[in-house]
Amino acid sequence: MKHKKLKFIFILAFLLTIISTQFAYAQDDVPTDDEVNEVAKGLYCPVCENTPLDVCPTEACKQWRDVIRTQLAEGKTKEEIEQYFVDYYGDRVLAEPPRTGLNWLVYILPPAVILLGAVLLFKNFQAWTKPKVAESVSNQERSDVLSSSKGDSSSANKYISQLEEELKKRN
Amino acid sequence: MLAEFGYGVLVLSFIVTIYSGVAAVFGVRKKSASLIESARRAQLLSFPLISISSLALIYLLVNNHFEVTFVYEVTSLSMPTYLKITAWWGGQAGSMLFWSWLLAAFTSLVTLRKWDRDIEFLPWVIVVSAITLAFFLFMIVFYENPFSRYWLVAGNVVESMFKPTIEAIIFTPENGRGLNPLLRHPGMIIHPPMLYLGFVAYVIPFAFAIAALITGRTDDRWTRITRRWSLWAWLFLSFGLVLGGRWAYDVLGWGGYWGWDPVEIAAFMPWLTGTAFLHSVMIQEKRGMLKQWNMVLIILTYALVIFGTFLTRSGVLSSVHSFANSPIGPYFMGFVSFTLIASVYLLIRRWNDLRSETEMKSALSREALFLLNNLLFISILVVCFWGVIYPLISELVTGFKVTVGPPYYERAAGPLFAGLLFLMAVAPFSAWGHSTLQTLGKAIWKSTLASFILTVILFFTYTQNLYAIIGFFLVALAIFATLHEFWRGTIARQKTQNENFFTALSKLMMRNRRRYGGYIIHISMALMAIGILGIELFQKETQGTVAAGESLNVGDYTVEYRELASWDVPSDDVNYTRAVVDIYENGIYLGQLYPRIDYFYDAEQTMTIPGQRSTFRDDLYILLVDWQPVSNAGATFKIYVNPLVNWLWIGSLLFLFGIIFAAWPEKETEKEKVRVAKSVTQTSAAD
Numbered sequence: 001m002k003h004k005k006l007k008f009i010f011i012l013a014f015l016l017t018i019i020s021t022q023f024a025y026a027q028d029d030v031p032t033d034d035e036v037n038e039v040a041k042g043l044y045c046p047v048c049e050n051t052p053l054d055v056c057p058t059e060a061c062k063q064w065r066d067v068i069r070t071q072l073a074e075g076k077t078k079e080e081i082e083q084y085f086v087d088y089y090g091d092r093v094l095a096e097p098p099r100t101g102l103n104w105l106v107y108i109l110p111p112a113v114i115l116l117g118a119v120l121l122f123k124n125f126q127a128w129t130k131p132k133v134a135e136s137v138s139n140q141e142r143s144d145v146l147s148s149s150k151g152d153s154s155s156a157n158k159y160i161s162q163l164e165e166e167l168k169k170r171n
Numbered sequence: 172m173l174a175e176f177g178y179g180v181l182v183l184s185f186i187v188t189i190y191s192g193v194a195a196v197f198g199v200r201k202k203s204a205s206l207i208e209s210a211r212r213a214q215l216l217s218f219p220l221i222s223i224s225s226l227a228l229i230y231l232l233v234n235n236h237f238e239v240t241f242v243y244e245v246t247s248l249s250m251p252t253y254l255k256i257t258a259w260w261g262g263q264a265g266s267m268l269f270w271s272w273l274l275a276a277f278t279s280l281v282t283l284r285k286w287d288r289d290i291e292f293l294p295w296v297i298v299v300s301a302i303t304l305a306f307f308l309f310m311i312v313f314y315e316n317p318f319s320r321y322w323l324v325a326g327n328v329v330e331s332m333f334k335p336t337i338e339a340i341i342f343t344p345e346n347g348r349g350l351n352p353l354l355r356h357p358g359m360i361i362h363p364p365m366l367y368l369g370f371v372a373y374v375i376p377f378a379f380a381i382a383a384l385i386t387g388r389t390d391d392r393w394t395r396i397t398r399r400w401s402l403w404a405w406l407f408l409s410f411g412l413v414l415g416g417r418w419a420y421d422v423l424g425w426g427g428y429w430g431w432d433p434v435e436i437a438a439f440m441p442w443l444t445g446t447a448f449l450h451s452v453m454i455q456e457k458r459g460m461l462k463q464w465n466m467v468l469i470i471l472t473y474a475l476v477i478f479g480t481f482l483t484r485s486g487v488l489s490s491v492h493s494f495a496n497s498p499i500g501p502y503f504m505g506f507v508s509f510t511l512i513a514s515v516y517l518l519i520r521r522w523n524d525l526r527s528e529t530e531m532k533s534a535l536s537r538e539a540l541f542l543l544n545n546l547l548f549i550s551i552l553v554v555c556f557w558g559v560i561y562p563l564i565s566e567l568v569t570g571f572k573v574t575v576g577p578p579y580y581e582r583a584a585g586p587l588f589a590g591l592l593f594l595m596a597v598a599p600f601s602a603w604g605h606s607t608l609q610t611l612g613k614a615i616w617k618s619t620l621a622s623f624i625l626t627v628i629l630f631f632t633y634t635q636n637l638y639a640i641i642g643f644f645l646v647a648l649a650i651f652a653t654l655h656e657f658w659r660g661t662i663a664r665q666k667t668q669n670e671n672f673f674t675a676l677s678k679l680m681m682r683n684r685r686r687y688g689g690y691i692i693h694i695s696m697a698l699m700a701i702g703i704l705g706i707e708l709f710q711k712e713t714q715g716t717v718a719a720g721e722s723l724n725v726g727d728y729t730v731e732y733r734e735l736a737s738w739d740v741p742s743d744d745v746n747y748t749r750a751v752v753d754i755y756e757n758g759i760y761l762g763q764l765y766p767r768i769d770y771f772y773d774a775e776q777t778m779t780i781p782g783q784r785s786t787f788r789d790d791l792y793i794l795l796v797d798w799q800p801v802s803n804a805g806a807t808f809k810i811y812v813n814p815l816v817n818w819l820w821i822g823s824l825l826f827l828f829g830i831i832f833a834a835w836p837e838k839e840t841e842k843e844k845v846r847v848a849k850s851v852t853q854t855s856a857a858d
Contacts, residue, residue, distance in 0.1 A: 033714035033807070044574045049488065050432045052576075055425035055809075057779065095576035097561075102568060106575060110557050110583060114550040121546050125534050 031072040039068050039078050046089050174239055177227030178318040178332060181268075184220035184275075185308040187213050192301030195294035207294050214282050214297050217304065218275040225272050228265065228317055232258050238343040240330050241265055241317040247349030247773040249744035254350060257360045261350045263484060264317035266363065270480070271307045273371040274300065281375055281400075289396060295382035296375075303374055303477075306506050314498040349744075349773035358418035362411055366438050369408025370476045373441060375400045376448075377473035380466055384517040389462060389524045394452045401469075402685075402834040405449055408442050409830065413823040424779030424794050426712065426811035428819065431580040433488045433559045437479035440555055444472040447548035454538045457603050459528030461538075463518070464545070466525065470514040477507050487563065535606040540598040547590050554583040581707070585638075592645040592700060595693045596652040618655050622647035634709070642704040649697040653690045680832075688833025695829055698822030705789070705815025714796065716807040726812045728791055729755040733763070735798055735806055746770040750795045750806055754784065766795040766808065789814040 040054035045061050053061055053068075064085075071081045085093045097103035191213035198206035228241070232255045237243045245258040245265065260266040278300040286293050311317070319332045321342040328342050329335055353359065376397035383393040415435065416428035429435060448468040454461045482488060485500035518525075533539065558575040566572045600606075600614035626644040634640065657676065665675040680687040713725040722731035730752050737748040748768045754761045764782030771778070782793040790813040798806040 033716070033809075034712075037712070037714055044576060046572075050430065050574065050576070052425075057424065057777065090571055092562075092572045092574050095574060096579050097565070097573040097575065102565065103573065105564075106557070106561050106579065110550075110554045113553045113557075114546075117546055117549060117553075121542060125539065125542075 029073055031069050035072055036065050036069045039072065039081050040065055042078075042082065042095050043085055043093050044095060046092055052095070173227050173231060174236070174318040174320055175333075177224045177231070178312075178316065180220055180224040180227070181308065181318070182312055184217050184224065185305065185312050187220060188217050188301050188305045188308060191217065192298050192305060195297040195301070199294045210294060210297050211282055214301065215279050218272075218279040221268070221272045221275045221308075225259070225268055228268065229256055229259060231318075232256065235347070236343075237345070237347045238320050238341045239317075240319050240321060243321070243344055243347045245347070245350050247347040247744070249742065249773060250349060250355075254355060254360075258350050260363050260367070261354055262317075264311065264315040266367075267307055267311050267315050267484070268317055269364070270367055270371060271304055271311065273367055274304050274307065274374060277371055277375055278304065278378075281378075289392065291386045291388065292379060292382040292393070292396075295385050296378040299378035299381045300374055302510075306502075310499050310502060314502075346773065349771065352769065352771040352774050352776050352778045353422055356418055356422045358414050358421060362414040362418055364411075365407050365414055366411030369404050369406070369411055370438075370441065370480065372400060372404030372407060373445065373469075373472050373476050376404070377469050380469045381514060381517060384466065384514075384521050387521065387524060389521055391455050391459070391462075394455055394465065398452070399834060399836070401445065401448060401452070402830065405442070405445050406827075406830040406834055408438070408445060410827060412438060412442060413826070417820065417823075420816075422778060422780070424781060426710070426781075426792050426794070426809075426813065427706065428816075431558070431577045434483050436555045436559050437482040440552055440559075441472050441475040441479055443548050443552045443555070444468050444475060447545045448472060450541050451545050454541050458538055461527065461542075462525040463522060466518050468545075470511070470518065473514075474507055474511045477503070477510065481507060482559065488559075533605045533607070535601055535608065535611055537598060537601040537603050537606070540594055540601050544591065544594050544598065547587050547594070551584055551587050554580065554587070588700070589641065589645055592642075592649050592697065595696065596645070596648040599653060599656045599690065599693075615652055618648055618651035621651045636708055639704055639708050642700065642708075646697045646700050646704070649700075650694055653693050653697075656690060657687070684835060684837060685833050688829050688831075691829030691832060692826055695822045695824075695826035698818050698825060700822075702816045702819025702822060705818065706813045709814040711812040712810065714807065714809040716797070716805050718805045723808060723810060725810045726789075727757050728810070728812060729758070730764075730791075730793060730808065730810055731755070732806055732808070744772045746772070748795065748798065750782075750798070750808070752782065752793060752808070754791060754793075764791070764793055766793045768795050785817050787815075787817055790816050 037054040041052055043053040043064075044050065045053050045056055045058075045064060047060050048056050048058055051061075053064055068081055071084065076084070082094065086098075091098055091103075097106050099107060191210045194206050194210035194213060198204070198208075198210055231239050231242050232246055233252055235242070235246065235248060237246075241262055241264050245262040246255045250258070258265065260269040278297075281296060281300075282293075316332055319330055321344070322329050322331055322335050322339040323342040324336055324339045329339075376393075379393040379397045383389055412435075415438070419425075419430070420428040448465065451461050451468060452465050455465050481500070481503035485497050485503055487497075487500055558579055561575055562573050596618065597611065597615060600611055602610070622644055625647045626640060629643050630640060634643075657679075660679050661672060661676040664670065664679050665672060668675065668678075670678065711726050713723055715723045717723060717732045719732055719734060722729050724730075731754075733751040733753055735748065735750045737746065739746050746769070748770070749765050750767070752764050752766070754764055761784065764784060766782035767780040769778045769780060770776075779794055779796075782795075784791040790811075792811040792813055794809040794811075796807040796809050
């Protein structure tokens with residue numbers, strides 16, 4: 001972990017020297033904080049877990065925002081700056097994994113599972129709403145047996161249908 | 172001395188808990204009532220034992236015993252006593268003790284109930300809670316011991332429970348590190364216990380479900396016994412989530428309440444299955460259907476509770492490798508897998524006994540719509556679960572971490588939540604058993620018309636954003652439809668009972684707490700949706716550095732920087748830096764706000780406290796980002812305008828009221844049944 005941090009600081013220092021040498025050329029058109037934040041919003045720093053760069057209060061993130069500012073001043077676009085950060089720190093700086101390779105799973109799996117659930121539910125609906133005759137008889141028996149053992153709940157059921165009826169009439 | 176005592180009692184409680192589980196199993200096997208009774212008493216003993224151990228820890232915390240590692244990590248001399256007490260759940264080891272204490276308390280409450288005709292559940296309820304409790308106590312006793320201390324061995328400080336060598340002497344640091352300042356906020360003091368209460372309370376319905384599976388008593392007895400438990404569990408979990416959101420809004424300084432952070436999602440996932448369970452269990456009670464599904468839901472909820480604790484406690488989120496190195500991670504993983512496999516095995520064994528007693532008659536019946544609701548909740552769960560898990564999978568497979576952030580969740584969850592709002596509007600009007608499009612349409616057209624008119628007005632006066640328009644329409648529909656439901660129930664009762672409107676309304680609600688409490692919750696959810704739509708779709712922000720006398724503009728607001736002061740408060744060990752800004756709306760002076768940065772010396776951490784002005788229309792939320800320390804010449808502010816966000820908090824309050832209303836104990840149930848049976852002949856309303 002410490003090793004990582006050191007590496008990170010080194011890279012930062014390196015970047016800062018590049019920035020400071022280039023800063024002189026870019027000074028006349030300094031991007032506003034809002035322009036910087038607009039780019040920073042979509043980036044996640046690898047030091048602080050799950051905090052977008054535009055609101056991260058740490059010193060490291062402040063320096064990152066300065067990197068963005070410099071690059072904006074150089075005329076780079078949002079995409080170019082994002083790519084720059086990806087090249088240095090990996091895909092984890094992006095708010096979402098890029099749509100490549102294994103990462104497609106992120107985007108495909110949930111809709112697939114949900115669709116499967118919906119299909120299963122729909123099939124069951126069909127099965128439920130069109131019960132086979134023989135089965136429905138045995139089920140009738142079953143429910144008769146069961147309802148005799150649960151007096152209170154079946155009376156509550158009657159009660160409910162009565163209320164529903166009542167409410168329907170009054171509507 | 173006290174540390175050893177506390178630890179000793181803890182070990183004792185661990186042994187007693189194991190005994191209660193084992194005795195219960197043997198009691199059933201040998202059909203020995205006395206052995207089961209012994210198990211019950213052992214279970215009851217675990218609570219006072221863990222309480223004594225916790226008291227010992229609290230004593231150490233309050234009295235600055237920094238030789239105890241845990242005390243050193245979470246308290247410092249400058250902290251007030253109440254914070255030292257709440258530091259109990261402010262760190263890993265303490266919070267696990269707190270978890271165990273709550274579980275022992277809840278299990279004891281259940282054990283003390285009148286069992287009468289449910290006596291066959293008792294031993295298995297004891298077994299399930301004993302296994303859970305024993306697992307947590309095992310972790311505390313062997314890996315996360317809050318009583319472990321610092322020792323000086325040959326000039327080095329080492330951590331150990333007992334004297335590591337003969338020459339070792341206790342090492343006492345002069346001051347502790349202090350509780351993370353972010354956790355010193357009132358919201359954060361209540362937030363974790365609320366979440367834990369919710370988490371732990373779900374163990375009880377799960378224990379009964381497992382007892383039902385083992386004993387084969389698969390009728391709806393277990394859901395009836397645990398109905399109120401799951402409602403209270405849901406109450407605490409919801410309250411915990413809301414408090415967490417409010418805390419984030421007030422303290423974290425990013426102008427929001429929810430960031431789709433894995434830690435948040437860890438607490439949100441059991442809430443999703445818990446909410447689905449609350450709905451689908453009603454179908455089982457009314458129609459004898461979905462018994463298998465309810466079992467699945469309660470098992471999932473329990474697994475997600477443990478999984479959520481695991482996610483937040485094992486360090487797995489920061490990296491798979493830190494998880495593997497953490498002493499407790501693999502055990503947690505093992506425990507989640509064990510309970511899940513065992514529960515699923517039991518469920519499959521009883522699968523056929525859990526068949527529905529009745530058939531689904533119509534795809535528009537209330538039970539069908541409830542099923543759709545369940546599908547939506549589970550879909551959100553799938554999205555959340557996968558979003559939390561995928562970065563770990565990616566790290567394992569490719570070696571690289573990725574971030575799955577808010578855009579992923581928002582894109583997926585947005586339409587699903589919209590679907591839930593729609594169901595909220597429609598479902599109350601569908602009847603149990605059978606509904607047609609015609610009956611539904613007839614019931615809901617008035618609300619639809621009213622919502623449509625309101626949306627058209629909003630379109631011309633407030634926003635043309637398509638998402639907002641759809642969202643506001645659904646919110647309006649849910650609120651109008653629910654109010655209409657109150658209305659028609661009251662009118663029906665008014666006519667049959669000859670009561671005036673308010674008597675009729677209050678009696679209707681009091682006699683059907685769960686139903687009308689549920690409707691209040693629906694309305695509150697719709698209100699919360701207004702706040703979420705507002706902040707998600709219309710949030711404005713700006714940031715800039717200004718000198719005294721200069722101003723920043725955002726929306727209709729102008730924020731003018733006046734002055735800034737920075738001072739130390741030695742008694743609190745904190746430095747405060749406070750800016751004063753004047754705020755104007757369209758040129759009209761509104762007053763002053765004081766955004767602040769607090770620096771905590773003991774924890775070496777800052778905390779950003781926003782200056783806030785809150786109205787029903789929007790919140791002005793100003794953060795002090797930076798300042799020039801010497802000259803006081805300039806300061807950097809970040810300013811958010813968060814439209815409608817107050818409705819989120821208003822909705823939350825109504826939400827709490829709704830759940831408490833629904834969960835409030837009714838009069839003696841037996842009497843109630845007689846009364847219900849009698850009143851069928853009259854016509855009032857039903858649960």
